[in-house]
Amino acid sequence: GAVVSQHPSRVICKSGTSVKIECRSLDFQATTMFWYRQFPKQSLMLMATSNEGSKATYEQGVEKDKFLINHASLTLSTLTVTSAHPEDSSFYICSGRAGGGADTQYFGPGTRLTVL
Amino acid sequence: AQKVTQAQTEISVVEKEDVTLDCVYETRDTTYYLFWYKQPPSGELVFLIRRNSFDEQNEISGRYSWNFQKSTSSFNFTITASQVVDSAVYFCALSRGSTLGRLYFGRGTQLTVWP
Numbered sequence: 581g582a583v584v585s586q587h588p589s590r591v592i593c594k595s596g597t598s599v600k601i602e603c604r605s606l607d608f609q610a611t612t613m614f615w616y617r618q619f620p621k622q623s624l625m626l627m628a629t630s631n632e633g634s635k636a637t638y639e640q641g642v643e644k645d646k647f648l649i650n651h652a653s654l655t656l657s658t659l660t661v662t663s664a665h666p667e668d669s670s671f672y673i674c675s676g677r678a679g680g681g682a683d684t685q686y687f688g689p690g691t692r693l694t695v696l
Numbered sequence: 697a698q699k700v701t702q703a704q705t706e707i708s709v710v711e712k713e714d715v716t717l718d719c720v721y722e723t724r725d726t727t728y729y730l731f732w733y734k735q736p737p738s739g740e741l742v743f744l745i746r747r748n749s750f751d752e753q754n755e756i757s758g759r760y761s762w763n764f765q766k767s768t769s770s771f772n773f774t775i776t777a778s779q780v781v782d783s784a785v786y787f788c789a790l791s792r793g794s795t796l797g798r799l800y801f802g803r804g805t806q807l808t809v810w811p
Binding site for chain 1: 731733738739740741742743746787797798799801802803804806
């Protein structure tokens with residue numbers, strides 16, 4: 581299957597700082613990328629969908645000013661958690677999809693964010 | 697509304713046993729896709745299978761097999777001769793329509809295979 585990378589894999593930061601997470605599709609062009617968060621022992625919750633060159637579409641209840649998503653190229657999307665707080669601590673996972681039709685989403689390895 | 701139910705929260709088996717993970721879905725769409733993903737302790741989701749709503753053929757891939765039954769809205773996953781490396785959380789997911797969009801995930805089933 582296609583490969584998606586995420587960086588960093590783990591980050592610990594102080595409350596109030598901003599954290600940027602990168603998601604890259606390594607061997608395909610991801611016209612659409614998705615960002616999920618996953619709390620311990622829970623399922624994945626979609627945060628937002630982004631298409632290359634367009635503004636991201638956020639799910640209900642997700643603050644777009646807090647979770648800034650940029651999908652500037654077909655291989656890179658970034659999620660910036662602004663003014664992070666302890667309740668933002670979670671596992672963030674991105675996925676990429678090459679196109680519409682019957683394309684499958686391929687997931688990155690995830691980023692574990694801990695806000696102290 | 698779309699909904700995926702994985703009623704089994706945790707399953708424990710001993711190595712070499714067969715195990716079936718249940719998945720029941722709800723959708724009003726006539727065209728949809730069903731998926732299974734594996735999430736080992738490392739956290740990365742590994743794609744296992746995709747099935748569209750018009751293809752009810754069962755599929756076998758090595759020790760893995762899937763049983764799709766539209767009549768009962770189920771898409772169950774069976775691992776035969778389970779191994780310790782199969783220990784992971786398994787997610788069933790649904791995508792609507794003819795163009796794949798967001799995935800609706802079930803809550804996941806934690807499978808533990810003991811040696």
